[in-house]
Amino acid sequence: MRALMIGCTLALVGAGSWSAVQAQTAKDAKAGPPASEVRYFNTLGDLLGELPVDTFIKETRQGGKVVSALLDVCYSVSTSSDRKDRFTIDLKVDGEKLSGSGQSMENKTPVTVSLIRKGGKSVSFDGKITLGGHLTSVSSPDNSDVDEKEFQQSQVVDDDLSEAPKDFTLVSPQSVAVRVKRENFAELVKSLKGQNVQIALDSIATDCNALRSGEQVLRFFVDPARAPGLIASLKTASGVVAAGWTSGTYDMERAIRFAAGDWSQAGKLNRDRFTSALTAIAAKVMGAKPATSTWNDATGELTFTLKRPSQLAPALDLTETLEITALVSPDKPGGSDRLIVWLGVPSSKTTDETASPQLQFSESSGGEEESTFNDDDGMIKAVATELKGQRWDTDKATWK
Structure with a gap:
């Protein structure tokens, strides 16, 4: 009887263990295959020889095993062109081998890819890519992968476009x-x-x-x-x-904000009066005389020149011509009672303006050309004083 009871007990324990195994098996079956994971390699280097490229490989993995891959290559159409073309190739995964073919988006150039992927945390890609009739050997060692979030952050391109800026301090009115x-x-x-x-x-x-x-x-x-x-x-x-x-070419450190007041006529800038005042101030600071002034109808910029005796070789009686460009606009979209003037960096040219025959000069023959105009910041300060204006405080991002 005792032996019978022990046998029954063992049978029950065995049945219980078998039931537990069946339950775990059913649970595992219900859980399904391991979840997919997407990773990116976005620092692959020069995959097309001397052609500038921007490229990445997107991998989908299950349980750490690569099950699919995509190669995305954007490249310059030639070493001397800024125009780009692009191809995306779905790569067949066969162990360490990655292969595929297709064509580029723009020029419809045929592409074939054959790569060997090796490594764990640090991955290498070696093989060849044929673009049109050109074969390139690929050797891209020591690649680390990133997740979806980090990859997307690396792809963000800020074009600085603002549809409704509050003012013209971060974007330019022109x-x-x-x-x-x-x-x-x-x-x-x-x-x-x-x-x-x-x-x-x-x-x-x-x-x-x-x-x-x-x-x-x-x-x-x-x-x-x-x-x-x-x-x-x-x-x-x-x-x-x-x-x-969007952002422009003028520096806010060279900007002056002032009341529109006397400088406006019928709601618009009195260009003649402003030109006369600005050129007179700049000429006084630079020790020069006003020469010419023109407004660009396309860009709205004022360009004026000043002339003064050149100090390069006083005995030669040469003339230095300074050219300065300025941009004037309300300080924000939609009109304002304040204007901003941005002053460009003066450029300098030395010529012989004495009676003929005259000396002729070539441009700088090499090295950095030494600036011959003086007190550029003094000009900005003088304009700010004359206009009773404010200058931009870069550190505090506000008007002084």
Whole structure:
């Protein structure tokens, strides 16, 4: 009887253990395969030889094993061009081998890829990429991966476009930017013919951000007085995602804010009066005489020149011509009772303006050209005093 009881007890324990195993097996089956994980390698180096590239590999893993991969390569179409093309290749994973083929987005250039992936925490990619008829050997050692969040942060491109800036301290009143879908980009550029603007040449070339986002940013310069109306019109154009102001070429440390008051006439800047005052102040500080002044109808900039005896070789009786560019605008969009004038850095040129025959001079023959104009900051201070204006405090990001 005792033996029978022990046997029954063992049988029950065995049955209980078997039930536990079945339960765990069912639980594991319900849990399914291991979760997928996406990682990126975005510092792969020069995959196409001398062609500048911006590239990454996206891997999907399960249980630490690579199950799929994508190679994304944006590259210059030649070593001397800023225009970009791009190809994305879904790579077949066969152990350490990664391979695939396709064509580029822009030029439809055929591409084949054959790589060997080795390593754990530090991964190397070796093999070859054929782009068109050109074969490139690939050797990319010691690559570390990043997660989705870190990768996306590295891809953010700030175009500084502001559709409704509160003022013109971070963006320029003459610098306009338009973000437009790529398929509408060419037509948008053509629509600016006759608008009397200056287009930033480097913004018409297709870049990597445009190829990946499907949107391109066009930048141009326009008279601040015409910028609001043009921006409003561009916002209604086909394919435009955003239009507004962006950062410019003038330094806020060279800006002066002053009351519009006596300098305005019928709600607009009295250009003649302002030009006369500004050139007189600059001439006095620089020890020169006013020479010429012109307003650029496209950009709204004032360019004026001053002349004074050159100090390079006084015995030769040479003339130094200083050229200064200034931009004037209300201090914020929509009009204001205050104006800002930005003063450009003066440029200098020495010539012989005596009676003929005259000496001729070449440009600088090398090295850094020594500046011959004096007290540039003194000019800004003098203009601020004459206009009863304020200068920008860079440290505190406010007007002094």
